[in-house]
Amino acid sequence: MSVLEINQLSAFYGKARALNDISIKLDKGEIMAVIGANGAGKSTLLDSIVGLTRTTGDIRFEGQLLNECSAADIVNSGVGYATERFNLFPYMSVYDNLMVGAYTARDDVEQNLELVYDLFPRLKERETQETGTQSGGERQMVSLGRALMSSPKLLLIDEPTIGLAPKVCLDMAAALRDLNQSTSLTILITEQNVNFAMSLAQNLHVLETGMIRMSGTPEELKANPDLNKAYFGSS
Amino acid sequence: MLQILIQGLLLSGLYALIAVGFTLIFSVGRVLNLAYGAYLVIGGYVYFYFAQSLGLPKPLVMAMAVVCGCLVGVLKYRLIVKPLKGNHVAVEISTLILAVVIQAGIVLLFKDSPKILHPIVSGVWRVGGATITFNILTAAVSSWLIFGGLYLFVRKTHTGRAMEAVSMDTKGAVISGIRPDRINLITWGYIWRLGCNCRGIFCELYPAFPGYVGCAVNHCGCGGYRGWYRFDLGYLAGGPYYWIHGNYFNLFDRR
Amino acid sequence: MTNPTKKYLLLWAIFIAVMLLLPEFVSKGTLRTIIFANFLAIFAISWDVLSGRTGYISFGHPFLIGIGAYTSAILSYRFDMPIELSIPLAVLTTTIGGTLFFLPALRLKGSYFALVTLAFMELMYQLVQVIRPDLTGGTRGMSGIETITRGAVNNYYLSFALMVTIAISMWLLMRTRFGSALSAIGMNEESVRGSGLSTTKLKLAAFMTSAFIAGLGGAFYVHYLGSIAPRALFDINFLFTIIVSALIGGAATIIGPMFGALFLTILLEALRPILPGVERYLIYGSIALIVYMFKPQGLVVLVLDTLDKLRSIISSRS
Numbered sequence: 059m060s061v062l063e064i065n066q067l068s069a070f071y072g073k074a075r076a077l078n079d080i081s082i083k084l085d086k087g088e089i090m091a092v093i094g095a096n097g098a099g100k101s102t103l104l105d106s107i108v109g110l111t112r113t114t115g116d117i118r119f120e121g122q123l124l125n126e127c128s129a130a131d132i133v134n135s136g137v138g139y140a141t142e143r144f145n146l147f148p149y150m151s152v153y154d155n156l157m158v159g160a161y162t163a164r165d166d167v168e169q170n171l172e173l174v175y176d177l178f179p180r181l182k183e184r185e186t187q188e189t190g191t192q193s194g195g196e197r198q199m200v201s202l203g204r205a206l207m208s209s210p211k212l213l214l215i216d217e218p219t220i221g222l223a224p225k226v227c228l229d230m231a232a233a234l235r236d237l238n239q240s241t242s243l244t245i246l247i248t249e250q251n252v253n254f255a256m257s258l259a260q261n262l263h264v265l266e267t268g269m270i271r272m273s274g275t276p277e278e279l280k281a282n283p284d285l286n287k288a289y290f291g292s293s
Numbered sequence: 294m295l296q297i298l299i300q301g302l303l304l305s306g307l308y309a310l311i312a313v314g315f316t317l318i319f320s321v322g323r324v325l326n327l328a329y330g331a332y333l334v335i336g337g338y339v340y341f342y343f344a345q346s347l348g349l350p351k352p353l354v355m356a357m358a359v360v361c362g363c364l365v366g367v368l369k370y371r372l373i374v375k376p377l378k379g380n381h382v383a384v385e386i387s388t389l390i391l392a393v394v395i396q397a398g399i400v401l402l403f404k405d406s407p408k409i410l411h412p413i414v415s416g417v418w419r420v421g422g423a424t425i426t427f428n429i430l431t432a433a434v435s436s437w438l439i440f441g442g443l444y445l446f447v448r449k450t451h452t453g454r455a456m457e458a459v460s461m462d463t464k465g466a467v468i469s470g471i472r473p474d475r476i477n478l479i480t481w482g483y484i485w486r487l488g489c490n491c492r493g494i495f496c497e498l499y500p501a502f503p504g505y506v507g508c509a510v511n512h513c514g515c516g517g518y519r520g521w522y523r524f525d526l527g528y529l530a531g532g533p534y535y536w537i538h539g540n541y542f543n544l545f546d547r548r
Numbered sequence: 549m550t551n552p553t554k555k556y557l558l559l560w561a562i563f564i565a566v567m568l569l570l571p572e573f574v575s576k577g578t579l580r581t582i583i584f585a586n587f588l589a590i591f592a593i594s595w596d597v598l599s600g601r602t603g604y605i606s607f608g609h610p611f612l613i614g615i616g617a618y619t620s621a622i623l624s625y626r627f628d629m630p631i632e633l634s635i636p637l638a639v640l641t642t643t644i645g646g647t648l649f650f651l652p653a654l655r656l657k658g659s660y661f662a663l664v665t666l667a668f669m670e671l672m673y674q675l676v677q678v679i680r681p682d683l684t685g686g687t688r689g690m691s692g693i694e695t696i697t698r699g700a701v702n703n704y705y706l707s708f709a710l711m712v713t714i715a716i717s718m719w720l721l722m723r724t725r726f727g728s729a730l731s732a733i734g735m736n737e738e739s740v741r742g743s744g745l746s747t748t749k750l751k752l753a754a755f756m757t758s759a760f761i762a763g764l765g766g767a768f769y770v771h772y773l774g775s776i777a778p779r780a781l782f783d784i785n786f787l788f789t790i791i792v793s794a795l796i797g798g799a800a801t802i803i804g805p806m807f808g809a810l811f812l813t814i815l816l817e818a819l820r821p822i823l824p825g826v827e828r829y830l831i832y833g834s835i836a837l838i839v840y841m842f843k844p845q846g847l848v849v850l851v852l853d854t855l856d857k858l859r860s861i862i863s864s865r866s
Contacts, residue, residue: 108467129470133470139468144462145468147457147461147462148462150454150458150461157451158457162470208469382603382658386605386791387840387841390837392784393784393788394834394837396826396829397827401827
């Protein structure tokens with residue numbers, strides 16, 4: 059059974075349609091990436107999965123229909139969402155940010171904290187620093203860590219590499235791969251950085267103006283002349 | 294001068310507590326609660342009626358003030374704040390109207406002459422040239438205890454942290470599985486409790502008077518208006534100011 | 549001239565005619581009530597120009613009214629200045645002084661603006677009592693201030709003329725591009741700024757207009773009452789009455805605040821035999837709260853809607 063199954067999803071802001079007829083399927087332990095430019099609807103897709111936008115179509119998580127659930131219920135049922143770093147709590151310490159993430163998983167706090175600190179030792183060093191004063195990369199780690207604190211079965215990550223230095227990108231990719239292999243966590247990321255996405259994901263979707271243009275494995279997409287033209291500037 | 298310094302120091306905690314209650318709801322719910330002054334007043338009148346007119350034991354009345362405060366706060370959230378969800382202007386104006394309604398209700402029940410409240414603890418303590426009543430000392434100690442308790446609550450419990458989280462970034466809180474709605478409800482209940490608490494202590498110092506509905510908001514606005522989550526010394530620095538301000542009321546204001 | 553405008557002008561004419569004939573039919577006491585309603589309508593219009601339109605809630609209107617009232621009172625009472633001179637000076641002082649005070653506040657958003665304006669009211673209340681009490685009369689205020697005219701009927705015509713002049717000028721002003729820009733700020737400030745207009749300038753203009761009317765109303769009001777006291781002016785109940793008049797009648801309209809002021813004043817008077825004191829505000833406030841919660845567009849819209857419904861019921865029957 060697939061972990062996440064999205065069928066003919068459309069999302070709206072007021073009357074404007076931000077997503078159009080999206081269908082995606084994720085299997086357990088899979089890493090999938092949705093790539094696209096700014097404004098293509100990547101963040102909207104993730105917001106829709108946790109119930110933050112008005113949608114039509116089906117979203118199923120482990121067979122359960124999510125459409126009618128509140129965001130809190132969805133997070134509670136095992137969907138972790140690492141937003142872009144702007145949604146952290148700037149005047150709280152790293153530790154407190156992580157503890158807010160543990161709101162729905164209070165029994166697993168110690169175990170999850172260990173996992174996060176193993177994954178990002180830097181966070182342990184900076185445990186008491188307020189996240190508002192941290193660098194972009196560190197905040198990205200806190201955001202991911204906070205999502206992991208809720209013991210998720212499916213992890214949604216919005217643009218993990220945005221604003222990161224190339225070296226930090228490599229670390230991030232290694233951390234995510236590590237996480238995926240050690241806990242067989244299912245991961246859905248959105249990315250503008252095509253290289254990063256291809257190095258990580260088994261399957262990719264290309265999102266353009268709210269619609270899926272292309273799908274496939276990294277090899278298939280690399281072989282596609284249209285994509286090469288759009289994202290690598292060569293044919 | 295010594296008198297002013299000592300009293301200012303003692304009372305700063307109390308005023309800080311009042312200010313925290315006000316900023317709490319502003320930070321979490323993003324609305325000015327203009328009925329906050331009314332909370333203080335209700336606490337005072339509950340104490341006056343049950344402890345002084347009916348002669349019930351003081352600790353019991355304190356507890357009653359807290360419970361009834363919570364109830365009214367929750368009712369207010371359910372009946373006014375939630376239906377007007379998202380419309381901050383509407384919520385603020387309705388809290389202003391509510392303040393007036395509560396004030397009028399109190400006048401209806403108790404008439405508008407000030408009620409003298411007996412000190413909860415009697416006795417005085419002389420230090421140098423200064424006189425400190427045990428009453429003020431008790432007020433200071435209890436407000437510091439409540440202040441400390443509030444600090445621990447926010448820092449060490451999941452609910453407290455969730456309140457902080459909602460105040461800083463609602464989306465961030467939602468995707469951590471927090472229901473802002475519930476947290477708002479808790480906060481409204483909580484500040485009523487805090488408000489009534491404050492007034493329970495406050496009432497020893499000033500007579501219960503319906504006119505305080507308006508001025509109490511003013512107390513809260515000036516010193517620590519920067520989001521309660523910082524919990525920094527701003528409130529405390531505001532304390533002596535509030536105290537001078539409070540005295541100022543007594544000196545010049547002969548309503 | 550377009551048809552709707554003609555219709556509105558006709559309505560204005562009927563309204564003015566009825567109000568002009570009113571002293572023939574009602575007692576002096578009722579007339580005094582309506583005089584207060586007229587002044588309240590002026591204050592409510594002043595509030596509405598700023599807050600009802602732009603959505604920047606001012607809790608400090610008594611502050612502006614106070615500047616106007618006190619300036620004119622002090623000038624005429626302490627310095628024997630003729631009223632013809634003291635009132636224009638008071639209006640000027642309110643417009644300039646109020647603007648200077650509020651200038652920093654206009655850079656603030658939403659709740660912060662509301663809070664700062666509230667603080668101004670409290671500040672004024674405290675200052676009036678301690679700074680130069682020999683001028684302001686301190687806590688007791690002043691009485692025996694020269695009045696413009698005597699008798700209920702004369703004062704009624706004066707207050708009514710003032711209100712109608714202000715109402716019609718505001719009505720005309722709000723039909724200009726300036727008025728639409730203000731309403732647009734209330735709906736979405738970002739997009740107004742995006743379309744190249746300076747929202748700060750617009751808000752400033754709205755504020756000055758509002759302060760001008762408040763000063764005018766305040767100055768005339770003090771020369772109607774003949775007395776002034778800080779407690780009556782800088783009072784949460786007074787502030788509440790102004791704001792509720794505008795909202796209960798219908799914010800961002802001209803007829804709304806006028807209707808609201810009349811409604812509230814009459815309601816307050818009707819309650820007097822039952823509850824003589826401040827207790828009236830319990831009922832008054834509850835009604836305001838219920839109307840505001842269930843019909844935020846105000847009573848005028850409520851009445852029109854009800855009429856429409858009745859009309860459709862009648863026409864469906866026949």
